[in-house]
Amino acid sequence: MIRFVNASKRYDSGFDALQNVNFHMAPGEMAFLTGHSGAGKSSLLKLIALLERTSRGQVIVNNQNLSKVPRRRIPYFRRNIGIIFQDHQLLFDRTVYDNVALPLIIAGYSHHDIGKRVRASLDKVGLLSKEKKYPITLSGGEQQRVGIARAVVNKPPLILADEPTGNLDPELSAEIMGLFQDFSDVGVTVLVATHDIALISQLPYRVLTLKEGKLINDSQAN
């Protein structure tokens, strides 16, 4: 599903965010990406979502070589990835329902389908009763779950999460992780960037560790 081949990312400032990263994730696999802040976690996720392009090497996602995806195709490519952010990236002038429906509206689903899918997605994250609320009235954990519902509403084969539990207490964090496990169980590839070592050490998943832009540890390879 995801394959990095000698991928490097150097920013215009000359900063090497990633250097010669190699790894492969099979479809349906779940893994954690960890390391100190500034180690390159976010850069790695950005390369996968085509928010940035590699300086050298290749990234292949869903059998697509990302260096060959032209700019105008990027939106269509991103529709196959559910992205979850630490700061949720929700639109506060729209209801929970409208936020979750956005990817479906963009992809051109029919009104009927949108209703069904949004409710199924909200049901999955346990927020069905809050569909008419505005995100600002929800707690941090609930907002994050709205973000997750939006990321999975069009059933993408790949989910990326950047510090999804960054602002949450351990109990809520565990809940969120449980959701990711559920998605993984039904065949979705999940890559979660986090520095919450305590949380991931309890879970039986692969851990990729970055340090200063280099992949220094891959628990599966060990």
Next chain:
Amino acid sequence: MNTQTKQRDNQARPGFITLCRSYFIRHIQVFFYSLGQLSRTPISSLMTCMVIGIAMALPTGLYSLLKNAQQLSGGWESTAQISVFLKNNITSAQAKKLKSDITQWPDVISVHYISREQALKEFQELSGFGNALTALNSNPLPSVLIVKPKLSKTSERATQRLLKKLVNLRQTDKAQLDMQWVRRLYAIMNIVERGVLILGALLGLAVLLVVGNTIRLAIQNRRKEIVVMKLIGGTDAFIRRPFLYTGFWYGFFGGIIAWLLVSFTLLSLSTPIEKLTTLYQNQFELTNMSFLTTLTLLCLSILLGLAGSWFAVGRHLRDIEPQ
């Protein structure tokens, strides 16, 4: 695994017909959504529309007045006539003899004789200087022959020849072709027309800039929304659409305001102008904007609104990329 994913994709993705229908519905939704967005900030939206309306109304109003003036003066060229002022020592009988002579000329349609007495009477009636004239011992006005030349548009030279012939008559004091001023008026109107065109182009540019700037601000205000849209796979066209429709609405309402301004101005002018033309013993009614002019105004205004927002969106949308 991959085939499994693909199968699920096929079930999940909307079909072609659904896509087309969604696309159409989406357009209608955005059409009204952008209208709703404008109504959320009624004052600032109204101000923008007013600016557009006034900018559009100025050239449109001038154009309408110009068209009216052209219509009014349209028949004047064919009314060319030569006034032949006779010498003071010419008697009435001599003048009448001359009149019938000239009427025989091949390039003359008709000759009208105004005697000195008639001229005085007319002058007293129309000029308002009647009392002043009675103070004079003698009638200062000459008798006049009004000669109507046979005219076609190409007979400019023939008319000049006729004029020369009349000037050279022994009885003539002075003869003049009363067409010069019509020509001058036409020349002036040509200049005014050119001026209106230039003014229209400049104000059109102003509308473009006003809409462009307004849309630029709207884009900046909704920066976060644009970022989110891009993150979850919104195409440029999708993100652009609401802004283009906003530009459409600005142009539309600006055009309506311009139409109202021009219509009411012309309406309020029509009564005094009618009074004025009656004073000139002329029947003239100020015509308001025709349906076609109104339609052109509205289309131009909408086009400018769309173009302005297109430029703004094209320039600024690319700058906003998710970080």
